[in-house]
Amino acid sequence: MVSTHPTTAPPRALLPTLVLLTSITALVSSLGAPLVPTVAEAYDVRLTTAQWSLTAALLAGAVSTPVVGRFASGRLRRPTILVGLGVVTLGTLVSALSATLGASDGAFAALVAGRALQGVGMALLPLAIAVARDVLAGERQERAIALLSVTTVAGAGLGYPVTAVVAELGGLGAAYALGGVLSGVTLLLAWRHLPGSATVAPARVDWAGAVLLSAAMLAVLLAVSEGEVWGWASVRTLGLGGAGLLALVVWVRWTLRSATPLVDLRLAVRPGVAAPNLVAAVAGLGMYALLTLVVVLVRTDEPGFGLGRSVVVAGLILVPYSLMSVLGNQLALLVRARLGSRWLLPTGCSMFLAATLSLGLFHDHLWQASLAMTLGGAGSGFTFSSLAVLMVPHLPAAETGSAVAFNQVLRYLGFTVGSALSVALMAAYGGGADGFRAALLTLASVWVVAGVGAVLLDRAAAPPTRDPAQISP
Incomplete structure (x- = not known):
């Protein structure tokens, strides 16, 4: 087996290129959230239909991540990254052009395809x-x-205010065109600085498993995202959701029997990997529910509820979240060095819990929403920066890409479910201030589940065996 440890110093521009790659793709992927009401007006569609400008990107990310992750172990890694960036750039251009076609079914279909x-x-x-x-x-x-x-979290958080300001000044087309410029620049830097992996054979892709997993996730996410429109107890919602769960069971059985599985499920539940996977799914749900409901609070102007602010303010309210995500990452490194890694996930979940309770109980002023986003951002940096760090020492080098990809899939599934579930819960509790408060207090429980689960699973994890080449001199 060929060693994956470096024998020469990497170029100085490599890490900035990788950071730009992950942050820009996250920013571009987040272009749909603050623009949903604007999309509904510009394309003359219902608000629930306009929501597909966000859902389409989340679905594509969830479906493509496990497939793309299989390429991370071989020489197809570099061309896959370059092609992926090219696809993102093309998508931004398609979305920008759709904004020039006026309000029509074809224009909206082009927007969704681009997203x-x-x-x-x-x-x-x-x-x-x-x-x-x-x-x-x-x-x-x-x-x-x-x-x-x-x-990825900081880029998505930054995408909200950037999108809102650019769209306010130049319209929808300008927001997507900016995404095209940024992703195009990232593509050029990646072409120049990303190394290849020519000595390792590409991993085989279980295409049958990919189709099964894609169909299962698509069905479940469609049921979740459209359940409020179709009715949560309707035959269509229950049938589609049930079919998705059945397809997921079939995929699990197929994967466990496959010689070259798309995702190594046995590896996913291994001590040291199970806790980050659990937290990824639960934290994704809780994070997107928090972000969705704070935007609802800022934009809504109803008697006794809402702050009634513009889309720009709704975007800017997430700036503290984005900035604190980066600071939370640095705090996590400090805590890990001083107290050990077992405190990372419980601490991050506790910060998210504080943010959710804070917003649920105190939301009469803009500064209170900003404080909740500050706490949530710190929890985000603590939690999401820790997942891969905790997983990697327990993973074979050849399975790093696939295992981290599966962790990403769980996070994206949580994002989509959290976005839909938060609004559904608020409506189920009667809407308004009471529904808003009850929804957030209910969602706070997911952070208790995540934190307790992380502690219990961590106790079962043996200390990772470190390769001497990974230890700093």
Whole structure:
């Protein structure tokens, strides 16, 4: 087996290129969220229909991530990253052009198609982490992996205010055109600085498993995202959701019997890997529910509820979240060095819990929403920057990309479910201030589940065996 540890110093521009790759693709993928009301007006569609400008990207990211992750172990890694960035750039251009076609079914279909292409960029994080693992060692490797993990969250948080301001000044087309410029620049830098992996054979892709997993996730996510429109007890919602769960069971059985599985499920539940996977799914749900409901609070102007602010303010309210995500990453490194890694996930979940309770109980002023986003951002940096760092020492080098990709899939599934579930819960509790408060207090329970689960699973994890080449001199 060929060693994956570096024998020469990596180029100085490599880490900035990887950071730009993960942050820009996250920013571009987040272009749909603050623009949903604007999309509904510009394309003359219902608000629930306009929501597909966000859902399409999340679906594409969830479907493409496990497939793309299989390429991370071989020489197809570099061309896969370059092609992925090319697809993202094409998607931004298609979306920008659709804004010039006026309000029509064809224009909206082009927008959704472009957003789906942009969602492919969400699958590139595992490949970037695999590159960092191959070319960096010791403490530099750990810091790079933590930084790459948190840039996806910080990039998405930054995408909200950037999108809102650009769309306010130049319209929808300008927002997507800016995404095209940024992803195009990232593509050029990646072409120049990303190393290849020519000595390792590409991994085989279980295409049958990919189709089964894609169909299962698509059915479940469609049921979740459209359940409020179709009715949660309707035959269509229950039938589609049931079919998706059945397909997921079939996929699990297929995967466990496959000689070359798309995702090694036995590896996913291994001690040291199970806790990050659990937290990825639960934290994704809780994070997107928190972000969705704070935007609802800021934009809504109803008697007794809502702050009634503009889309720009709704975007800017997430700036503290984005900035604190980066600071939370640095705090996580400090805590890990002083107290050990077992405190990382419980601490991050506790910060998210505080943010959720804070917003649920105190939401009459903009500064209170900003404080909740500050707490949530710190929890985000703590939690998401820690997932890959905790997993990688327990993974075979050849399975890093696939295992991290599966962790990403769980996170994206959580994102989509959290976005839909938060609004559904608020409506189920009667809407308004009471529904808003009750929804957040209910969602706070997921952080208790995540934190307790992380502690219990961590106790079963044996200390990782470190390769001497990974230890700093």
